[in-house]
Structures are given as structure tokens and as C-alpha cells.
Amino acid sequence: MWVGLTLAAFGHRLWAWSPGTGSPNAVEGFVVNPTNRTDVLAFYNTIYPASSGYTTNIAWTGNVDACVAGTTSATFKDDVRRRANFYRALVALPADLTNNTTKCSKDQDAAQIFSRNHLISHTPTNSLSCWNVTGTNAAANSNIALGTYGPGSVDAYIRDDGGNNIVVGHRRWLVYSREQEIGTGDIPSNSTNPPANAVWVIGDFKAAPAPQFVPWPNRGYVPFSLVPARWSLSYPGANFSNTTVTLTLNGTNVPTSIISSNDNGFGDNTLVWTPTNLPASISTDMTYNVTVSGITGAGVPSNYSYTVTLFDPNVLGDSVTITGTNLPPTSGATYTFNSIYEADSYELSVSTGSTNTWTEGAEDVPTPQIQASTTGSYTLRQTNVVHIGAKAFQLAFPDFNDQSFQITRDIIPSAGSQLQFYDLGRFATTTTTFSAEVSTDTGSTWTNIWSRNGVGLSSLNWDPSFISRSVSLAPFTGKIIRIRFILRWNNASAVINTNSTAGFFIDDITVTNGTELVTPTTTTLASNATSFVLNATTAGAPLATNTSYYMRIRPNVGLQWFPYGAFKIVTAQAVASSGYANWIATNYPAVTSGPTGDDDHDGLVNGVEYAFNLNPTVATPASAIPWPTQVGNNYTVSFIEPAGISDLVYGADWSTNLVDWMAIADTGSAGTHTFTVNVTGLSRAFFRYRINVTP
Numbered sequence: 001m002w003v004g005l006t007l008a009a010f011g012h013r014l015w016a017w018s019p020g021t022g023s024p025n026a027v028e029g030f031v032v033n034p035t036n037r038t039d040v041l042a043f044y045n046t047i048y049p050a051s052s053g054y055t056t057n058i059a060w061t062g063n064v065d066a067c068v069a070g071t072t073s074a075t076f077k078d079d080v081r082r083r084a085n086f087y088r089a090l091v092a093l094p095a096d097l098t099n100n101t102t103k104c105s106k107d108q109d110a111a112q113i114f115s116r117n118h119l120i121s122h123t124p125t126n127s128l129s130c131w132n133v134t135g136t137n138a139a140a141n142s143n144i145a146l147g148t149y150g151p152g153s154v155d156a157y158i159r160d161d162g163g164n165n166i167v168v169g170h171r172r173w174l175v176y177s178r179e180q181e182i183g184t185g186d187i188p189s190n191s192t193n194p195p196a197n198a199v200w201v202i203g204d205f206k207a208a209p210a211p212q213f214v215p216w217p218n219r220g221y222v223p224f225s226l227v228p229a230r231w232s233l234s235y236p237g238a239n240f241s242n243t244t245v246t247l248t249l250n251g252t253n254v255p256t257s258i259i260s261s262n263d264n265g266f267g268d269n270t271l272v273w274t275p276t277n278l279p280a281s282i283s284t285d286m287t288y289n290v291t292v293s294g295i296t297g298a299g300v301p302s303n304y305s306y307t308v309t310l311f312d313p314n315v316l317g318d319s320v321t322i323t324g325t326n327l328p329p330t331s332g333a334t335y336t337f338n339s340i341y342e343a344d345s346y347e348l349s350v351s352t353g354s355t356n357t358w359t360e361g362a363e364d365v366p367t368p369q370i371q372a373s374t375t376g377s378y379t380l381r382q383t384n385v386v387h388i389g390a391k392a393f394q395l396a397f398p399d400f401n402d403q404s405f406q407i408t409r410d411i412i413p414s415a416g417s418q419l420q421f422y423d424l425g426r427f428a429t430t431t432t433t434f435s436a437e438v439s440t441d442t443g444s445t446w447t448n449i450w451s452r453n454g455v456g457l458s459s460l461n462w463d464p465s466f467i468s469r470s471v472s473l474a475p476f477t478g479k480i481i482r483i484r485f486i487l488r489w490n491n492a493s494a495v496i497n498t499n500s501t502a503g504f505f506i507d508d509i510t511v512t513n514g515t516e517l518v519t520p521t522t523t524t525l526a527s528n529a530t531s532f533v534l535n536a537t538t539a540g541a542p543l544a545t546n547t548s549y550y551m552r553i554r555p556n557v558g559l560q561w562f563p564y565g566a567f568k569i570v571t572a573q574a575v576a577s578s579g580y581a582n583w584i585a586t587n588y589p590a591v592t593s594g595p596t597g598d599d600d601h602d603g604l605v606n607g608v609e610y611a612f613n614l615n616p617t618v619a620t621p622a623s624a625i626p627w628p629t630q631v632g633n634n635y636t637v638s639f640i641e642p643a644g645i646s647d648l649v650y651g652a653d654w655s656t657n658l659v660d661w662m663a664i665a666d667t668g669s670a671g672t673h674t675f676t677v678n679v680t681g682l683s684r685a686f687f688r689y690r691i692n693v694t695p
Contacts, residue, residue, distance in 0.1 A: 422506070
């Protein structure tokens with residue numbers, strides 16, 4: 001019985017923004033879709049951090065005290081330019097700013113004047129130390145800053161806060177529609193002089209492009225950390241003198257105050273306003289609707305409406321789900337998973353489960369499975385105050401930073417699971433909190449499940465002995481969790497002391513009635529992968545009969561790993577099902593229409609779904625089938641047949657007109673099928689699978 005599927009030819013996977021994560025150190029040429037959340041997330045997580053190493057890249061050769069302006073490295077200058085082009089791409093302007101070496105040299109002189117004299121001015125006088133003509137010329141044509149340098153100054157210019165900056169002139173120059181080249185001069189901080197920066201922005205402009213509105217924060221999705229107190233909208237030649245701004249959040253009006261509407265001469269004409277009650281933090285995306293009305297000017301639209309969505313670029317908002325049989329044969333089985341938009345790769349983790357009792361007691365043996373997040377040099381595993389054994393954990397403040405440690409065991413609690421531990425408190429202010437927390441996303445976010453305040457500053461309030469604690473983990477039944485203990489000073493007062501009289505001591509930590517994931521094996525999957533095979537390689541050892549395997553996948557997007565999706569538990573079986581009829585009877589008994597039927601109406605007949613181990617009861621996109629790719633003049637598809645297949649023959653045909661089909665030889669072997677067509681000189685080609693199934 002023949003079943004098959006026809007695929008269109010010459011498909012290519014395109015990144016939504018360029019140059020893409022394959023070029024994480026690119027400096028220019030960025031094109032991003034600000035209305036696509038994942039696109040902005042990947043763009044931000046790739047390009048913004050690429051300039052974060054500027055403090056070590058600067059390689060400054062000067063000496064401010066000796067009035068030697070010096071130079072900075074080309075890498076550092078690119079850090080500055082990349083950060084400026086990053087912002088231009090977000091507002092949909094060409095990210096094509098170049099560095100002018102002459103302007104960089106003059107800006108270096110200006111930055112030296114500012115740092116040496118601890119002041120900034122667009123018109124520095126010759127009475128200032130280290131004054132020179134080139135520095136004065138640069139100051140008059142540049143954005144200038146004291147207290148920041150490099151990309152840090154670019155961020156400050158885009159924020160443009162401070163009493164003298166209500167017209168956001170620095171921002172306007174950096175996102176000026178005609179801007180094409182900059183210079184940067186930078187002095188890092190030292191023991192006697194503050195850091196300083198000058199970025200040349202005035203002059204040598206490009207021809208005016210087609211006019212467009214340029215809002216900041218940008219239209220679409222905005223990383224929350226970049227959201228300024230002052231919002232702005234620019235348009236060449238616009239008159240904003242009589243405009244109004246309407247801002248709403250979830251249908252509720254957000255009061256705004258226009259602070260600048262007719263201060264022109266800084267880049268494009270710009271309206272500036274401040275919204276009230278902007279959040280200090282966010283836990284979910286927040287979308288503001290903005291309407292600016294009453295704009296005038298020749299050829300200028302009279303109003304402009306757009307949305308601004310604040311979001312956390314550390315939260316992907318999507319996850320990977322694995323589908324496939326719950327009873328794989330010990331010879332292995334193929335599983336599919338949903339793709340994540342713009343994923344650079346995936347990581348598959350396969351573990352087995354253990355119900356053995358474990359205890360984290362800070363002892364040397366067995367080696368503690370912990371990850372510390374502490375500052376200072378104090379000893380987390382100390383010997384002075386213990387419950388049982390030779391050591392216990394201590395959390396105390398060596399400085400004004402929260403202190404914590406995480407137990408790096410992946411645990412699946414049951415309804416009867418308890419987190420059990422012992423703690424003892426000594427000197428800690430009553431505003432200090434010591435807490436136990438749980439994470440269901442491998443440490444990305446945490447939920448408090450227990451806490452206590454510090455005992456105060458009198459030794460009379462010390463705990464006389466360790467206190468036994470037992471906290472229910474029932475709310476996390478069936479989820480994979482991590483546990484951590486954290487000491488917070490809560491931005492109040494704190495006891496800065498790490499000897500045995502201060503902080504909290506924790507010992508003998510365990511979880512009852514839970515399953516620990518052990519012997520994890522990780523496998524990297526390609527960005528275009530939608531399936532994997534559970535076998536001896538991905539499981540780390542041959543599959544064992546009646547052994548349960550816990551499988552989960554996490555995606556890498558924008559050079560950042562995001563949390564694992566839901567885990568799937570499967571139990572290996574000694575006898576593998578074989579044949580279409582057995583596959584249906586074992587896994588999908590509701591399917592009765594045979595190999596040529598299409599029970600889920602997704603265009604993939606049941607025989608094709610069997611051939612690629614898909615689910616014939618759930619609609620599956622055609623992209624789940626292995627697709628050919630073009631390499632040079634060859635159009636090739638190669639895949640591994642699922643385990644347990646014994647009653648079908650894989651074949652493939654190609655055509656140029658969808659009428660006349662020619663068979664393609666299978667050049668694969670040992671369960672791998674490879675079909676290749678040479679497409680030299682062809683304007684189009686089509687491919688189809690030809691699969692013979694014994695019902």
C-alpha cells in the first residue's frame with residue numbers, strides 16, 4: 001500500500017534579525033522586528049551583552065594628570081558603536097553608524113579635559129587644565145558625559161535623565177534619521193579623576209531619508225531594563241506645540257506630563273513626556289497603548305498610534321514539549337518536540353530516577369551537591385557551629401549583598417514530600433530574612449516556602465540549639481524542583497560579620513518521599529531539529545527493561561539557555577512492538593481507518609505518521625517530516641528510521657512539473673535513509689516520499 005507526502009522545493013530557514021547569533025560580535029547591519037517578542041529577545045541577549053566587556057577592552061594609553069589623552073583600542077570603539085547601532089535598530093533606523101578616526105581623536109581630547117577638571121561643558125575655556133583647541137571643537141559637536149564612559153555613556157544618553165536634559169537632546173542625536181558617523185573619546189575612572197566621554201554627533205549628515213516616526217521607548221517590545229522615565233517621539237519637521245499624548249494600560253488611562261514640545265535643533269523635532277506610575281519591576285509583559293494627536297507641519301501625519309510592551313528578556317514565554325510513546329522498546333524509540341522560534345540549538349537531558357535517601361550536611365564526604373552565591377571570603381561550610389557531624393552551612397553578611405546557596409539536585413516531590421532541615425540563628429537584624437525557596441525552572445525564578453527574621457542584636461535572643469524544620473512540598477507535586485537557602489538584608493540594616501556569632505547556620509537538609517533525577521546525560525540538538533532518538537547514546541547507557549527515563553529539553557535563544565520544558569517519563573520495554581498494526585493497537589487503538597486514512601485531518605496519512613513515529617490522533621504540521629535541504633547543487637534529505645519499523649519500505653520521487661515523477665535512489669544504510677537529487681540548471685523541483693506499508 002503506497003502512502004506519501006509532497007514537499008515544496010528549495011526551502012531555506014531565515015533568521016528574523018541579522019546578522020544573527022552566528023555573528024554575535026557584529027557591530028552594524030542589525031535589522032530587528034520590534035513587534036516580535038522573540039526577535040527582540042534574541043537581538044537583545046546577543047548584541048547588548050557583546051558590548052558589556054568594554055571596561056576590559058578599553059586598552060587606554062593616556063595619563064590625565066600628565067595631560068596625555070592617549071588612545072583606546074579599536075575593539076573598545078566598536079563596543080561603543082555597536083551599542084549605538086543597537087538602539088538605532090530597535091527604533092527601526094539603519095544600524096549603520098561608522099567611526100570617524102579624526103573625530104575619535106578630538107573627542108579623546110575633550111574627554112581628557114572633562115576628567116582632569118571634574119566638569120563637562122560644550123564650551124570649555126582655556127583656563128581649564130589640559131585645555132586644547134581640538135578638545136574644545138569636539139565638545140561643541142558631541143554628546144558629553146562625566147561619570148560614565150564607553151557604552152555606559154551611550155546608555156546614559158539614551159536615558160537622558162537629569163534636570164538639564166528634559167529635551168532629551170543626547171538621545172535625539174543618537175537616533176537622528178540623518179546620523180551616519182560618530183567619534184568616541186573615553187577616559188576610564190582612576191583614583192583621582194572620574195571617567196568621561198564625548199561622542200561626536202553633529203555634522204557630516206547623510207541625505208534625508210523618507211521621514212518616519214521614531215519613538216523611544218521603541219514601538220513593539222522593549223527590554224524592561226532599558227525603559228526610561230522620559231518617553232519621546234521624533235519626526236523630521238514636525239510641530240508638536242499643540243499635541244496631546246494619551247497613554248493607556250489594560251484600558252486604563254495613565255496620566256502623562258508633556259515636558260518638551262517645541263525645543264528644536266537637536267536632531268529631528270521631538271516631543272517629550274513622562275508617564276506616571278511606571279513599574280519598578282515586572283513579572284508579566286505590560287503593553288501600553290500610545291496615541292499622539294494634534295501634530296502639525298507640512299506633510300507630517302497629524303497623529304500617530306503605537307504600542308509599547310515592556311518585557312523581561314530573561315523570560316522566553318515558550319517551552320519545549322516532548323511527544324511519543326510512553327513504552328519505548330529497549331532498542332530505542334523516536335520522539336518529537338515542538339520547535340522554538342529562533343532557537344540556536346537545544347539540549348536534551350535524559351535521567352533515571354532514584355528514591356534513595358540523601359542528606360546535605362556540609363560534610364566533606366559525600367561531596368556536597370551545592371552551588372554558592374556568596375560574596376566575601378567567609379567559609380560557607382564551617383566547623384564552629386554544627387548540628388551533627390563536623391560541618392554545617394553558614395549564611396552571614398561580609399558586605400551588603402544577599403547570600404545564598406542552592407542544592408543542585410533535581411527533585412520530583414510527591415504529595416507527601418517534606419523539606420526537612422535544621423537551623424540556628426545568631427546576630428542578625430530583625431529586618432534580615434532567612435528563607436527557603438523552590439525553583440521549578442532550574443533556578444531562573446524562585447518561590448518562597450519558608451522564612452524567619454533575624455533574632456536581633458542581643459545574644460540573649462540567640463537560638464540555644466538547632467531547630468528542626470519540616471516544610472510541605474505538596475504544591476510542587478510532580479514537578480522538577482531545585483531548593484535554595486537565602487539570607488537577605490532587604491536594603492535595611494545588616495550585621496556585617498561572618499564569624500560564629502553572626503548569621504544563620506543550616507545543617508542536615510533532605511527531602512522525604514521524593515524522586516531525585518540521577519545519572520543525567522545531555523545531548524545537543526541542532527537548531528532545526530524536531531525529533532530525537534532515545535537510545536543508548538542519549539540515555540548514557542543501553543535502555544534497561546522496566547526502567548523509567550525522565551526526558552526534557554531546553555532551548556538556546558539569543559545565546560542564552562532558557563528553562564527546560566515539561567519532562568516526559570517513559571518506561572523501557574523488553575519486547576518492542578513491530579509493524580503498523582501493532583503500533584496502532586499499542587499506542588493509538590482509536591485509529592481505525594488504516595494506513596491511508598487521516599484521522600487527525602492534518603494532511604499526513606496514518607502510514608506517513610507511522611513511518612516517522614508521529615501521533616496520528618493529533619494534528620501535526622508538515623514541518624515535522626524530515627525536509628530536504630539544498631547544499632550546492634544537491635537537494636538532499638537524510639533521516640534515521642524510528643526503532644521498531646519492520647513492515648515498510650522508504651522511497652522518494654522527484655519532479656519538475658508535479659506530473660512526471662522519477663524515483664530517487666536510497667543511498668543510506670543501517671537504518672539511515674538518504675535521497676539526493678542534483679538540481680543543476682533547474683528553476684524548480686519537487687520532492688515526495690513514497691512509502692510502502694503492510695497494513
